[in-house]
Amino acid sequence: MKLPIYMDNHSTTPCDPRVVDAMLPYFTEKFGNSASRNHSFGWEAEEGVDQARKHIANLINADAKEIVFTSGATESDNLALKGVVEMYKEKGDHVITTSTEHRAVIDAAKSLEKKGVKVTYLPVDKAGRVDPDDVRNAITDKTILISIMLANNEIGTIHPIAEIGKIAKEKGVLFHCDATQGVGKIPVDVQQLGVDLMAFTAHKIYGPKGIGALYVRRKAPRVRLAPMIDGGGHERGMRSGTLPVPLVVGFGKAVELCAQEMPEESVRTMALRDRLQDGIMGALEEVYLNGHETERLPGNLNISFAYVEGEALLMGVKEIALSSGSACTSATLEPSYVLRALGVGSDLAHSSIRFGVGRFTTPEEVEYTIDRMIKAVNHLREMSPLYEMAKEGIDLKTVQWAVH
Template identity: 45%
Template sequence: MQNTDQSIIYLDHCATTPVDSMVLDTMLPYFKDYYGNASSIHHKLGRKAAEAIEIARNQVAKLLHASTKEIIFTSGATEAINQALSGIFLHYQQIGKHIITCETEHPAVLDTCNYLSRKGADIQKLPVDQKGNISLNDLQQAIRQDTILICFMFANNETGVIHPIDQIGEIAKEHNVLFFCDATQAVGKIPVNVKTQHIDVLALSAHKIYGPKGVGALFIKRRSAPIQIGSLLQGGKQENNLRAGTLNVPGIVGLGAAASLAMEMENQEISRVSKLRDYLENSLLQIPETFLNGDALNRLPHVSNICFQYVKSTEIMANLPQLALSAGSACASGSLEPSHVLTAMGLNKEKAESSIRFSLGYSTTEDQINQTIELIINAIGDIRNNSPLWQLHKAGVH
């Protein structure tokens, strides 16, 4: 898979991935040939669309090691997160209003939790250490009789740090508390198994795994006592009464195809991109006053977050238009505040604003990494040579 703009080295796969050509080819007939409404099963075109939806549902279920009856389609992970958190609070608040989450969660989770707090939820955000890891002891101690939900992302979107999902799932199961996992960054990149990891509810998005934007899925575990979430949208009985609205057939077909592609590529990509990532990282960390943000071992294979002190990340990116990089979450772009993830890990404002996320993907090549290393080293050298702060630091004054 290649970028259409050959002048850009794309290293922002945590923000979004390009649609894979195989995924696009699978989608195209459902725009122009099989354009029926999947709810119109009384005619052939509608049935064709409905069949395609069920094929995609099976593909997503296989990726998660779930049942097809446990998958509902949404417009993306943000909708799935809102539906899960809001629905669980609405249906379980008579049992309790206590929800445990983490300071480094994605804004889709934190903003929803803040909204629920205004509705009466008792939100407890656990801290992380300097590497971005939570304490399982803190989690154990935080659980109360009125705790209804534990909410942790699988892997962080800025640092790639992976939470101990297996142990979190065990703790939630032991205390009979629901466990919701935002697995948007992890699905398709590392193995995710909702059964063995005791995940009750999970959100994912197609555009993080080489599928189209505007489509995602919500996994809801089937239990003897069904998990009560309800529909976020009203106006139809689609998706087993859990998501009203005409189904986005081409998008869902694309998500299914992307899920199948992820299963094929997972093992070889973990090895390939981790080697490229380590090569990039080892080269850039030779630059003076540079360090890695996050856990060097416990993270996604394609993500590296590096702080280049005395140089603002915005300066680096402005000087390198041929590189597609990120200074944090795409959902927080335009914010004047430093990354909430990095500050929660103990970085001050200056260091947080000097950090860049590199996220590799299927199209990343060794030649691109070599070019990136050269461009970054030269840009930082040029910027620092013109920086009074850097000159003061070199003189031992700052």
Template identity: 45%
Template structure:
């Protein structure tokens, strides 16, 4: 990591692993052929894509033919939601999701509502968890899909995915999970959990931006979704367009590394997260947002009462400081231009002021223990100065 930067915004994106970059580069230079070309150079690219598909499928316990490469999780979510809506509309037009989903899910559901579909939005408790009883009460004969993210991108709260999948399947309903923040960080087996469609993105697991994947169950019950993009029949007709071979190769390598190093990384990152929280919570008026037990090990969403989060963020990234620049966030990177409070935090019952006073810290494998005291000292100084200004 850059010596002049302490990066604690790994849920927004991650630094590419050098080993991922190493396997990616030859497919930008020497092995640049189209994977659908039938000459020798094209076949080499085709074989690289095939190997990457296996690496991705291994990480989530799927079969290679169940993996569709996309430009990222947002495209995968659109393909899954719109595809199920179109193909299963003869059964019904009712979808269930959660008020705290990523905007890629919520915005797509809003679009589907404009097309005549009905969407029910599950509420969450103050800790960010849904209630299974509410899910059961919302299921109807015309429900075609339940969509619940595995790990919340802002709070790290982990939903009871196995139980949710079971409830959906008992009602004969498909289950989609946005696993963007879960894949590569915790063990996932789509068959053991009962996930029918799963979305993931390369740049969240130390791969490049612009590549992701959608898992679509093919066995024992085949999930059928139509193509969103037409023009060549690539990816078995699911998604036309020349394959991003360098990105796909990189995604495969990132998945392979994650499968081998997940346990080691999780232990180290959890230690850093707990250290950070213990120090930050010594600041008066500070508390953790979300369930502190059912939570991913790398995320801490902290409320600094009476202090605007944007002021903290600007203070930490002020180049005039004699400290490294410190990168944190106050919500999802995909909604960072919005002046609205976090929809995740307000859905959990925080008022707008508290939501605007909250910071997300997301730790990655390139952070070190030496980073924590620097970050804590900087935040203590900024919080004290900001509170003094309004006292």
């Protein structure tokens, strides 16, 4: 087993070597511009793009013409929200989303609010799921878009997207789904889910960074988008710019591999994740699972360790790549807004660690991680005045803390 161990697969994933192999010829021999229509260099590149587009469309049960390539999921989310709002502004000015979306959606929504758009941020339950009835009740005659993620990037909770899709269709409101964490990991079918737009990206599924896609429905209804980037009219005019052919080809290969290997891979990652969960939670007291027990991404595990602070814990296991909901690890110096939205107290949000098991995680790495986590938590608890007070029987909630 090699150190350090990568256990942060929600953040990004390594490129699968088979993806890199597929990409390489497109840097040197097949370097053409896929928009060049009058020579073989262009045709060759276009063929690579077409094939990738087909693989991607197949994975989500869409038509190849419905795939718009972007620089990544952040751009896809921005294009979906801003493009729909701009295009349908005559029809209404209200957008519905949730309080636990990725920042790409929340911040795009906030930017729209500054321009006078009304945004409803729906709450989620303790497990992180939005109630479809809340979505239904939030819809007004001014609502033009619902944007709800498939699976949350911190806690892995999977939303009831198909139910919300039915409501959106019934009410005639467009439905965008940020499926960045779900595509390639769990089955995704845009018809069955009833989504009209869907964002996802290559680097979360063992493809290259810098390439993503937005699914844009062409039939029933035909979704129109105001572009954010103008130019040569690529991607049906919705996203101009020469396609990064090697990245597109890599994205296609990554998707092809996911489609082939998902049944086996999801079972394997879930078994490793379950072992990680049982190994840690079985050995330590006062550890809490964040998110949904079952409606959760197969590789996701998010746990709060009472009485220890997340960043200190990461420091104690620094040969394992993980992430924390602690304020100290965020740019904003606020603890995770996702965990806060679940009703997790700030103290436990500061104590949270996210584990992301992936394609290349081994059983040895999982065992090593369990062992190191237990030791680090015990080391820090021994050092923790809160643990000491709790052991003395003091209820920490009744203590008058000097909040600073």
